Amino acid sequence: MKYSFIAPRKKRLISGELRLVLFFFTVTIAMLVGTYMFLEYKTYDFVNERKNVALKEKSIKRSVEAMQEQIKTIEKEAKIVEQVTTSNAVMKESIRNLFDLVPEDITLSRAELEEKSLILYGTTPNKDTYEYMLHAPLRSIFNRSYTSFYPIENGWYRFVSSNYLDDETVEEIK
Numbered sequence: 061m062k063y064s065f066i067a068p069r070k071k072r073l074i075s076g077e078l079r080l081v082l083f084f085f086t087v088t089i090a091m092l093v094g095t096y097m098f099l100e101y102k103t104y105d106f107v108n109e110r111k112n113v114a115l116k117e118k119s120i121k122r123s124v125e126a127m128q129e130q131i132k133t134i135e136k137e138a139k140i141v142e143q144v145t146t147s148n149a150v151m152k153e154s155i156r157n158l159f160d161l162v163p164e165d166i167t168l169s170r171a172e173l174e175e176k177s178l179i180l181y182g183t184t185p186n187k188d189t190y191e192y193m194l195h196a197p198l199r200s201i202f203n204r205s206y207t208s209f210y211p212i213e214n215g216w217y218r219f220v221s222s223n224y225l226d227d228e229t230v231e232e233i234k
Contacts, residue, residue, distance in 0.1 A: 161197050163189070165193065177223060178202065184219055190209075195207060198221065207220070
């Protein structure tokens with residue numbers, strides 16, 4: 061006796077519906093694992109990139125500090141150059157004024173100009189010419205002035221004139 065209208069089929073362990081469900085679960089789990097792996101890689105990459113950026117930032121800060129030190133050094137050197145230039149201009153003007161001060165009758169052979177002193181070597185036709193034409197203006201500029209005369213064969217005189225400023229006068233000028 062037959063109780064069924066269809067022929068019996070073999071029962072499978074995994075049915076078609078269960079296979080479909082397992083396939084979708086497998087694909088979903090694979091997608092989740094793939095997403096997780098991708099995010100882990102990106103996190104690792106981000107951490108490494110952040111470390112590199114931090115190292116670059118430190119090196120840039122060091123180079124900026126070094127540049128700032130160089131800028132300070134250059135500014136100091138520029139101030140020194142400016143002072144030297146100013147000092148040279150003042151010295152040049154002083155020398156020009158000194159030579160303007162020397163009359164035509166007196167010939168200078170050497171002049172030593174320092175911060176607090178001026179020593180002149182030269183020849184003059186006579187002592188009076190020196191005294192009135194050169195020594196008087198030098199006395200008005202310097203605190204102490206000493207002159208030595210040496211006669212030469214042609215009747216003229218060689219002279220050495222040492223002129224000094226005192227320390228208080230130098231500080232007033234500065």
